[in-house]
Amino acid sequence: MTSYELLRRYPFFGPLTENQLKAIAMIAEEKTFPKDTYLLKENTAANKLWLLVEGDMDLIYSGGGEGAVANILVGSIAPGEVLGVSSMIEPYKFISTARSTTPIKVIEIDANALRALMEVDCRLGYTLMRNIAQAVLERLKYTQVELAAARA
Amino acid sequence: MTSYELLRRYPFFGPLTENQLKAIAMIAEEKTFPKDTYLLKENTAANKLWLLVEGDMDLIYSGGGEGAVANILVGSIAPGEVLGVSSMIEPYKFISTARSTTPIKVIEIDANALRALMEVDCRLGYTLMRNIAQAVLERLKYTQVELAAARA
Numbered sequence: 001m002t003s004y005e006l007l008r009r010y011p012f013f014g015p016l017t018e019n020q021l022k023a024i025a026m027i028a029e030e031k032t033f034p035k036d037t038y039l040l041k042e043n044t045a046a047n048k049l050w051l052l053v054e055g056d057m058d059l060i061y062s063g064g065g066e067g068a069v070a071n072i073l074v075g076s077i078a079p080g081e082v083l084g085v086s087s088m089i090e091p092y093k094f095i096s097t098a099r100s101t102t103p104i105k106v107i108e109i110d111a112n113a114l115r116a117l118m119e120v121d122c123r124l125g126y127t128l129m130r131n132i133a134q135a136v137l138e139r140l141k142y143t144q145v146e147l148a149a150a151r152a
Numbered sequence: 153m154t155s156y157e158l159l160r161r162y163p164f165f166g167p168l169t170e171n172q173l174k175a176i177a178m179i180a181e182e183k184t185f186p187k188d189t190y191l192l193k194e195n196t197a198a199n200k201l202w203l204l205v206e207g208d209m210d211l212i213y214s215g216g217g218e219g220a221v222a223n224i225l226v227g228s229i230a231p232g233e234v235l236g237v238s239s240m241i242e243p244y245k246f247i248s249t250a251r252s253t254t255p256i257k258v259i260e261i262d263a264n265a266l267r268a269l270m271e272v273d274c275r276l277g278y279t280l281m282r283n284i285a286q287a288v289l290e291r292l293k294y295t296q297v298e299l300a301a302a303r304a
Contacts, residue, residue, distance in 0.1 A: 061300040072300035089286050095293040118278065125278035126270065133285040134241050136292055141247040143295045148213040148224035150302035 002028045002107060010051055012082055012131050020117075020124045027113040030105065037100045039083065046087035046094045047111045052077050055104030060097045074146075075139060087111035088132050154180045154259060162203055164234055164283050172269075172276045179265040182257065189252045191235065198239035198246045199263045204229050207256030212249045226298075227291060239263035240284050 004021035007013045007028070013021060030053070033039065039050065042062050059075035074096060077083050086094050088111065118125030156173035159165045159180070165173060182205070185191065191202065194214050211227035226248060229235050238246050240263065270277030 059296075061296050070304075072303050074296040074299050085285075086289065089282070089289050095289070096296055122274040122278045126274045126281055129278055129281040129285055130241070133237075133281055133288055136285055136288040137238065137241050137247070140288055140292045140295060143292060143299055144211075144213050144226040144248055147226050147295055147299045147302060150299060151224050152222075 001026055002030050006030070006107070010080060012051060012080070012135070014131075016124065016127060020121065023117055023121075023124075024109065024114065027110045027117075029108050031108050032103065032105045033100055034103055035100055037104070039098045039100065039104075039106070040094045042094055042097045044094055046084060046092045048084055049087045049109045049111045049114060050083040051107040051109075052079050052081055052083055053105040053107060054079055055100055055102040057083065057098045057100050057104065060099060062097055075143060082132070082135050084111070085132050085136055088115065088129070089136075153178055154182050158182070158259070162232060164203060164232070164287070166283075168276065168279060172273065175269055175273075175276075176261065176266065179262045179269075181260050183260050184255065184257050185252055187252055187255055189256070191250045191252065191256075191258070192246045194246055194249045196246055198236060198244045200236055201239045201261045201263045201266060202235040203259040203261075204231050204233055204235055205257040205259060206231055207252055207254040209235065209250045209252050209256065212251060214249055227295060234284070234287050236263070237284050237288055240267065240281070241288075 002025050004018065004025040007021050007025055013024070039057065040046070057077040058073055059077065061072050061074045062070060077098065083098055084094065086092060118128060154177050156170065156177040159173050159177055165176070168176075191209065192198070209229040210225055211229065213224050213226045214222060229250065235250055236246065238244060270280060
């Protein structure tokens, strides 16, 4: 459990009500991990959502076992950004691997419990899903620009 | 206006109720466009959402005026997929350009009206936003794989 005062500092949780933030705080925990931690791995079940509080992470695409490419950098996560958005979107599998490039501090949220909250409170569901879609779209925009640069 | 029977054929509109589908049908139109139509342009205001019914489209990143890269293919849209997801996500600006590579048939939805429906019916808002997030995540996954291949 963490405090709703901590959550309310982050734009990702805006504009939620105090009661909604308190419910999320009950299923969230603050955690720290050393440099070079693999917080999530491509193609594994996605059951946690993180908000990066401190530190930096790389997103890596491993090649999915096809052997054609391996461990290529495809993005990064900065403080204030969410990580593990696949835990909120079917089929709930991570699409890449995330490794910390510094010691990190995160807020870790139980994704199953969060999805349950979103199901019973559709106003919360709509607001958070909008924020998640925005986070994914920003990442898509960045990745398209990088792809265009790599192909130019 | 189009028919809700048409909309219900597409997984993107599932699982909506008959009343929700009828409301969306009232703000949607079927349209056809020739090959080489630019349906949306990068960095312009996003106020329409399309579902591609027939044909194919390329997604192109123009370089955003920076001059470093220009008109690079960064993705494609196949029948059954949505186009213009930026019309549902702040800041409501298209992040790339879409050009038809064949004659196309689309269902065109007034995005402002759809956002208004989602605002008053948060169950509709939650369901559709989840489908939109899923569409964006699939595109991100594809783009990350392409980026990894281009960098390998």
